[in-house]
Every structure is written in structure tokens, then in C-alpha cells.
Amino acid sequence: MPTSAFEPPYYAVVFTSSRTDHDPEGYDRTAARLSALVRDIPGFLGEDFARSPGGLAISVAYFRDLAGIEEWRRHPEHLEAKRRGRERWYERYAIHIARVEHSHAYKRE
Amino acid sequence: MPTSAFEPPYYAVVFTSSRTDHDPEGYDRTAARLSALVRDIPGFLGEDFARSPGGLAISVAYFRDLAGIEEWRRHPEHLEAKRRGRERWYERYAIHIARVEHSHAYKRE
Secondary structure, three states: OOOOOOOOOEEEEEEEEEEOOOOHHHHHHHHHHHHHHHHHOOOEEEEEEEEOOOOOEEEEEEEOOHHHHHHHHOOHHHHHHHHHHHHHHEEEEEEEEEEEEEEEEEEOO | OOOOOOOOOEEEEEEEEEEOOOOHHHHHHHHHHHHHHHHHOOOEEEEEEEEOOOOOEEEEEEEOOHHHHHHHHOOHHHHHHHHHHHHHHEEEEEEEEEEEEEEEEEEOO
């Protein structure tokens, strides 16, 4: 179920990635841990995640402001996970930090 | 393979959706058609797509400016697809239109 739209302005951190086939258990464990930790960051609004089997993964984390993103960026466990990500888990990735100006949500009746 | 980062500023249109089980062939045909059409929009930079089996789909389309997004938003085939999307294909969706301020890409050596 997608996260709803929020009241702009807010920020979206779009992370797109392709994985190696190394250490999937370590990746899954770390991803679950980070997903729990980010909820404690002030201004964290929610996140969406999708992964095509054997293909691209996209995560989008929503924050009220850049201060929350910066706090998350410097979180020690997050920094360590990023280091391991480059070392083992990711073939490629891209990150886009963006200020949401318009949003809209639809839900079937 | 994820789309690379681009030189900011640019725009990201994040579309997250959950599907109904109606008319998957019509959905796939329309998605392929739109994916071809959007390439002709001036300022279109690229797109990323992922879908978890039976779950959330996320597409992110990147544009150089809001003018391209507006042109795409008003494209007749896109408008018609959105109408059918609400009528048949989507259980819920959310759209976030955001100005990218920072970006970064990594590729394994």
C-alpha cells in the first residue's frame, strides 16, 4: 500500500539500486534494521519500497525537512550500512534528494 | 539498471501505486505505450520503475523542468490512461512532484 501524499513542502529521498548477489541475508537484516531506525528521526513521514524480482529496487523516504535527512545521513548505523553497501551489496545506485512541491493521492471508493 | 543522477536542479515525478487485478493486459499495453511516448517530451531525462510481486509499484520520471512535466500531464493519451487507471487499474496511488536539489550516483568498479 503506497504511503499517502503529505502537505507540501516536504522532502523525498529517492534511492534506486541494483544489487550484487553477495550476502543477501546480511542485506535483508540491515535493511530491516534501518527501516526501524529511520522511524525515530524527527520529521520522518514515511517510506515506500518496491523491488522487481532480480532487478531494480526503489525506495522513497519522506521527511518534513532537510534537517531530518541530514540527521539520518549522519546516523552511525546508517553510515556503516552505506559502507557495507558499497563494499558488498550494490552494483550501482543513485540517490536524488528532492523538495516536494505538489502531491496528490487517490484511493478507490 | 538505475538511471544515473543528473545535474541539479531537475524534477522527479514519483508515482507509487497498488493495482487492482482488473485488465492486466490493458495496463501492460498502456504502460509500454506511455513509456515510449514520454521520451518525446522536451526535457525528459529518464525513468526508473520497480514493482514488488503482487505489491507496490514505484515509478520515478525525471524532467529538466516543470514545463516538460506540464506538457506530459496534458498529453491526450496520458490523460486518457489516467482516466482508465482510476476506472480500472489502480486501487490507490500517490504522486509527488519534487525539485531535485542534490544527487549522487555510485557504480561498482
